[in-house]
Amino acid sequence: MSSRTFSPTTAQLCRLLSQEETACRRLLDTVHEERAAIRALAITEFHAINCRRLSILESLQALADERQRIVHELAGRQGLPPATSIHGLLDHLKSAASAELQAVYRSYMAAAKTVRDEIKQNVVLIEGIRGVVDQALSAGTAVVPGQELYTADGQSSGAGRLNMLIHQRG
Incomplete structure (x- = not known):
């Protein structure tokens, strides 16, 4: 298989992963806005924040679906099983393009992990406020x-x- 046929698809996958990372960064912004609203008890701001978050999550889902399609296509070109994950594909690729792809993927995963960790912090903050309110009501x-x-x-x-x-x- 020529690298000319293979490269545009890995480049496409790199662009897609970069778009997913950008969407994760936008999602992180909404998580920080939510935290500020939680701390200020600005309940009226939650609707707008959640609408933005939903829009970002929908775009992330569309990007993930497209990523899965590309991974499936690349796996087929490489003779890998159709159910190959992106991890399996990255492990299989040994070209210079795969190094760039792996770097872009690691960067995307780091952004996704940061979002997950920040959301966990908001959950802890909400639970703390809920505990204070429950104590105040039961007092x-x-x-x-x-x-x-x-x-x-x-x-x-x-x-x-x-x-x-x-x-x-x-």
């Missing part, structure tokens, strides 16, 4: 005795949960 459930206490529906009460009572003053 007011103590039963308190008292006079001139009223439930939310206006009924007089001698004791009840603190966060469910209104105390008449003055």
Whole structure:
């Protein structure tokens, strides 16, 4: 097989992996925006952030589908089984073009790993905030005795949960 027939497809795969890396970097930007919104408790910003994220994820899926098609084509040209992964293809290739392809693939994978790690940090942040909110809500459930206490529906009460009572003053 001539390298002339093979090279355009590896070059195409390199371009595709670069596009996937760029999309991962855009996704990373949305993860950072989300973190800022979480820290500021800016709930109204989440919809726009999630819309951008969904659009990026859809483009990543389209790129991944195209990558799989190219890998399948390259594997067939190399006499590899149709179910060969990109890892198997990279292991099989021994040309100068494969060194560039491997470098581009490593760079893409590093970007994808960074996105995954940053998303995990946002999950930890959200869980921390959820824990604080849960503690704050449960802190007011103590039963308190008292006079001139009223439930939310206006009924007089001698004791009840603190966060469910209104105390008449003055």
